[in-house]
Amino acid sequence: MNSAVIETRDLTKVYGKTKALNGLDLVVERGEIFGFLGPNGAGKTTTCRVLTTLTKPTSGSAAVSGFDVVKQAVQAKSGMGVVAQHTNVDGELSVYANLKLHGMLHKMPPWLRETRISELLEFVGLAQRRNDPARQLSGGLKRRLMIARALLHNPSVLFLDEPTVGLDAQTRRRIWDLIRRSHQAGVTIMLTTHYIEEAEALCHRVGIIDSGKLIALDSPANLLASSGTHVVEEVGGQGRSWFFESREKASRRAAEMEDTVMIRRANLEDVFIRLTGRKVRP
């Protein structure tokens, strides 16, 4: 059986002169938390929008749960939950009505829908706010409502486009917890984020996208290993950095240098910066 839940082939999306996606090939396996990292404008949201059928690709193909997102859009959509980058709760409806409507749109039988609504309101900590108009929720609570809504119909794959942006540290942890618990319940997760520590904390594999192309794809540990686990960094000056596969090699090089330098362990952010070229390369 094919274990790919998300699969894109040579996926391209052109907006006027902008190539938002430029031949993206991506496979997300069943049961993983996949992190999708990239600088602003790299094409993360465009990828999510194509995969969730909101945007039509210019060329190439994409499938979710084995269904082509263009030709079999309705089947593809029935197995996915979507949390967009922007807030899109229905402010004129109550918290409960937002969820009820979602359940109806996904053709859930009423008994199941009501049970799930109560479960999920507990799960995201909104049970007390059940009857409040959704517009009265704070940004973080709206986001929790969006997550509850996306999970309501038991999707097999959940798309989260920067779910924790603009949230305080505590709310962010809480959302991480929600993501882990959904994953434990068997949901495959595609998570777009700018927060490196979020990817490190949650993701089994990370894809780094830049200018519409995938430039790296591996587990956080392997990405670190391949780019160098230790960094020699200039203190002051241009802040340049060099990567080494061991502490010994890093120390040897540091000893040869005239400027003040420090040696530290590399993190995913270093890999990201190195690959996307946002800092001087070694």
Added chain:
Amino acid sequence: MSGVWAVFYRELLILRSRLGRQMANYAISPLLYIIAFGWGMGRGVTMEGVDYLAYMLPGLLALSSMSRSFSISSEINIARFYWHTFEEFQTAPLSPAAIVLGEVLGGVVRGFLAAAVVAALALVSGVGLHFGAGLFAGVFLNCFLFASAAVLAAMMVRTHADQSNLTGFIITPMTFLCGTFFSLDKLPGWASAAIETLPLTHASHFIRASALGQPTPWLSLVVLASYGCVFFLMAVWQVRKASI
């Protein structure tokens, strides 16, 4: 078709939360037309052999139900580009036709509420109209076609400014030209021939004939139904284009 009900249900919830204000709002412009044109200018005037107020009120039924069913257009537009709530429909496993039908039924309900307000005003002002199946069918087709046109417009238009241009260039001219307030016989032949192609003209003909107990203009019924089908299919096509 449960998806249709879900979309329709959302529109009903929204409508219910604003019902009081909405109904008062629906009464304002018909009331102004009745006072200005019906009582102010039209007293003692007859049009096509009937008292002017009795002539105008069926026109107001057509007009009011048109503009209220069409008003869903700007709401869908705002739901798409401002609140982004339309994405909930687009990412649900629904066919485009189900989304359109749900929205159109929401528009039809508004149109009927507006027509009911005009009918109440007619009763209050002492004009006896025939409320029969013909009138019902005429109002329904009118609402259906303009609600479909509204969805079509909302899917094609990108900005709120374009949306209000649409109302200014299409809906407002129809308001005054399509046989609501005066008989097209009064216009030069070429002008009335051009206006005879517009859907609201046929809604006015059909609804007026039914309300005044005159012979049924079957051609108008066919024209209304045809416009309704064409707009509906075009709206489905546009939703499909927007969501894949």
